[in-house]
Amino acid sequence: MSRWAGPTNLSPGLERTGRACACVLHEGRVLMIGVGGGRWSLPGGGIEPGETAAGAAVREAWEEAGAHVAVEGTGFAVTSPRSGMASLIFLARLTRQEPSPEGRDCLWVDPTQSPWCDDDQLAPALAVLRERGWL
Numbered sequence: 001m002s003r004w005a006g007p008t009n010l011s012p013g014l015e016r017t018g019r020a021c022a023c024v025l026h027e028g029r030v031l032m033i034g035v036g037g038g039r040w041s042l043p044g045g046g047i048e049p050g051e052t053a054a055g056a057a058v059r060e061a062w063e064e065a066g067a068h069v070a071v072e073g074t075g076f077a078v079t080s081p082r083s084g085m086a087s088l089i090f091l092a093r094l095t096r097q098e099p100s101p102e103g104r105d106c107l108w109v110d111p112t113q114s115p116w117c118d119d120d121q122l123a124p125a126l127a128v129l130r131e132r133g134w135l
Helices: 053-065 122-131
Strands: 019-026 029-036 039-041 044-046 067-071 076-079 086-097 106-109
Touching: 019 053, 019 067, 019 122, 029 053, 029 122, 044 053, 053 067, 053 086, 076 122, 086 122
Parallel strands: 019 086
Antiparallel strands: 019 029, 019 044, 029 039, 029 106, 067 086, 076 086
């Protein structure tokens, strides 16, 4: 895990300038979205041209989970050991939730319980949550 040092191209796509995720915390639980095949992930996706990474994390939380969030602090980079894909993860607090505009399944999980605590994105986010006194 490393601190985000500034803009960098984390995505091979021409239109995208990277990837951002939101680690949304509410009442001690973290928001995960269904990504198919029984798998779950933090809400996230590509950073659009002209969009900030934090703005992309906020947008993706809304699009994928119907979550209105407020990002707190700076993002940090995480690279998946399985896919090699890098993401900037932003810690966020839920302000309101509606049904997912994309129709995705959403689940609020206890991040300290297996299997969630071993998730490629969530495990490093948990360390930052603890460091910042959120957990």
